[in-house]
Amino acid sequence: MIHQYKLNGYNIVLDVYSGAVHVVDEVAYDIIGMYENTPKDEIVTRILNKYPDRTDVTEKDVLDCIDDIEALKAQGKLFTKDTYEGMAFDFKRRSNDIKALCLHVAHTCNLNCQYCFASQGKYQGERAIMSYEVGKQAIDFLVEHSGSHVNLEVDFFGGEPLMNWDTVKRLVEYARSIEREKNKHFRFTLTTNGVLVDDEVIDFSNREMHNVVMSLDGRREVHDRFRKDYAGNGSYDKVVPKFQKFARARGDREYYIRGTYTHYNTDFTKDIFHMADLGFTKLSMEPVVCSPDDPCALTEEDLPVLFEQYEILAKDMLRREREGHPITFYHYMIDLKHGPCIYKRISGCGSGTEYMAVTPWGDLYPCHQFVGDEKYLMGNVWEGVKNTDLRDKFKLCNVYARRDCDDCWAKLYCSGGCPANAYHATGEITGTYEYGCKLFRKRMECAIMMEAAKSLGAENGQS
Amino acid sequence: MKRIVTIETRDLAKSAVNGGCGECQTSCQSACKTSCGVANQLCENREEK
Numbered sequence: 394m395i396h397q398y399k400l401n402g403y404n405i406v407l408d409v410y411s412g413a414v415h416v417v418d419e420v421a422y423d424i425i426g427m428y429e430n431t432p433k434d435e436i437v438t439r440i441l442n443k444y445p446d447r448t449d450v451t452e453k454d455v456l457d458c459i460d461d462i463e464a465l466k467a468q469g470k471l472f473t474k475d476t477y478e479g480m481a482f483d484f485k486r487r488s489n490d491i492k493a494l495c496l497h498v499a500h501t502c503n504l505n506c507q508y509c510f511a512s513q514g515k516y517q518g519e520r521a522i523m524s525y526e527v528g529k530q531a532i533d534f535l536v537e538h539s540g541s542h543v544n545l546e547v548d549f550f551g552g553e554p555l556m557n558w559d560t561v562k563r564l565v566e567y568a569r570s571i572e573r574e575k576n577k578h579f580r581f582t583l584t585t586n587g588v589l590v591d592d593e594v595i596d597f598s599n600r601e602m603h604n605v606v607m608s609l610d611g612r613r614e615v616h617d618r619f620r621k622d623y624a625g626n627g628s629y630d631k632v633v634p635k636f637q638k639f640a641r642a643r644g645d646r647e648y649y650i651r652g653t654y655t656h657y658n659t660d661f662t663k664d665i666f667h668m669a670d671l672g673f674t675k676l677s678m679e680p681v682v683c684s685p686d687d688p689c690a691l692t693e694e695d696l697p698v699l700f701e702q703y704e705i706l707a708k709d710m711l712r713r714e715r716e717g718h719p720i721t722f723y724h725y726m727i728d729l730k731h732g733p734c735i736y737k738r739i740s741g742c743g744s745g746t747e748y749m750a751v752t753p754w755g756d757l758y759p760c761h762q763f764v765g766d767e768k769y770l771m772g773n774v775w776e777g778v779k780n781t782d783l784r785d786k787f788k789l790c791n792v793y794a795r796r797d798c799d800d801c802w803a804k805l806y807c808s809g810g811c812p813a814n815a816y817h818a819t820g821e822i823t824g825t826y827e828y829g830c831k832l833f834r835k836r837m838e839c840a841i842m843m844e845a846a847k848s849l850g851a852e853n854g855q856s
Numbered sequence: 857m858k859r860i861v862t863i864e865t866r867d868l869a870k871s872a873v874n875g876g877c878g879e880c881q882t883s884c885q886s887a888c889k890t891s892c893g894v895a896n897q898l899c900e901n902r903e904e905k
């Protein structure tokens with residue numbers, strides 16, 4: 394399967410199963426488009442008819458180009474066949490090793506954001522705080538079930554994890570204390586709304602947190618529309634200076650400024666550029682996931698606007714890079730040379746198998762987005778995974794389990810998408826959330842175009 | 857090749873032979889938390905970089 398598209402002056406041909414990316418001129422673009430179902434002489438005729446005045450488009454040129462295409466095909470870089478499907482069906486026998494946990498250390502929040510999928514941090518339940526004992530047991534559970542994996546990830550999530558900061562610190566200390574003996578290395582992530590960030594939080598995080606995710610939606614009026622405190626006041630003025638200090642102190646350590654866009658700000662690149670103006674360079678912006686009757690839900694009419702926004706963003710990022718002050722956007726980070734292997738690309742996100750969420754009272758769910766939905770209760774950190782049928786279901790929830798993905802060119806970049814979104818949109822974890830797919834494919838087109846532009850620029854000495 | 861420039865990419869078919877160590881990050885773990893893609897993950901298999 395191949396995918397062809399034109400963007401920002403580039404004609405791009407993607408060979409889906411090998412991952413090869415080709416930038417071609419419009420003649421080759423047309424020839425490649427016809428190659429699989431048109432006889433050679435017919436291709437020659439059509440191309441000569443289409444480009445009658447071009448001296449560089451003769452019969453010989455067209456035949457040369459077809460030879461080049463065939464050479465690429467022989468090298469496994471064009472029209473490569475799918476040889477991976479069988480691997481995916483073997484996944485049921487995949488190991489049960491776990492390598493990441495999301496610890497819901499606080500099901501409570503000091504903000505009252507209207508669109509929060511966790512309903513004000515409580516996940517449709519009662520307010521709750523994770524005790525040190527539960528957290529410690531979760532870490533022991535992770536280590537015990539991590540097999541030979543060395544790198545283990547632990548996410549401090551909520552609600553607002555800083556509302557249980559002492560426990561977070563003690564858990565980090567505990568995990569570090571067993572690293573050597575167990576031959577593990579922990580990578581911690583903190584996600585925060587910023588309200589309780591202070592110097593002590595910043596110092597500790599800089600020592601211990603591999604990544605810090607700070608929630609900011611962009612422009613003041615956009616941020617404050619949803620991200621309000623219980624008195625109804627927007628939180629922008631309170632959190633922005635704290636995030637700026639935090640981000641500066643991170644130096645070259647990882648952090649993300651993460652926003653959500655909704656139907657109210659389909660011009661979300663303004664928010665991304667606003668973040669950049671505030672001095673942040675590692676940015677992420679996500680489409681809201683909510684019920685279609687919610688007024689903030691994105692609509693069909695929004696789609697073309699959003700597509701255009703993603704293009705604006707890609708072009709502007711290339712400009713910033715050329716001018717020497719680049720920003721990164723999470724969804725455009727794609728490393729064509731050192732990206733994931735095929736196993737990773739077809740195995741899905743890992744929810745319910747190698748990744749699970751732990752509630753404040755120690756229950757296990759397939760991921761943070763399933764927390765609170767009793768049907769998805771998997772077990773607990775003392776007894777481990779009890780609902781093994783559910784685990785098997787998640788194991789098999791990969792890109793080849795979704796018939797909608799069969800013909801999708803983006804499948805090896807997406808791995809079948811987010812089971813939680815699919816579940817919320819279709820009632821099945823193996824469904825597909827079409828709207829999300831459309832945005833995803835657009836983002837991948839932009840990201841691949843940017844990589845192509847950068848690598849061609851480097852070749853031409855522009856970098 | 858006159859009309860085609862091929863960008864350097866990891867050969868996915870070859871990665872079926874040398875990949876699969878499982879040391880990379882899980883997909884939803886870093887910035888987004890509401891949706892995933894795998895393409896932005898980095899391979900951590902030192903031998904195969």
Ligand code: SF4
Pocket residue numbers: 792795797798801802803804805807808809810811825826829830831833834
């Ligand atoms: S973008 Fe949608 S259709 Fe394509 S692979 Fe992902 S989930 Fe499947």
Ligand code: SF4
Pocket residue numbers: 742743744748759760761762810811812813814883884889890891892
């Ligand atoms: S199900 Fe969705 S939200 Fe949950 S870990 Fe997977 S990609 Fe992330």
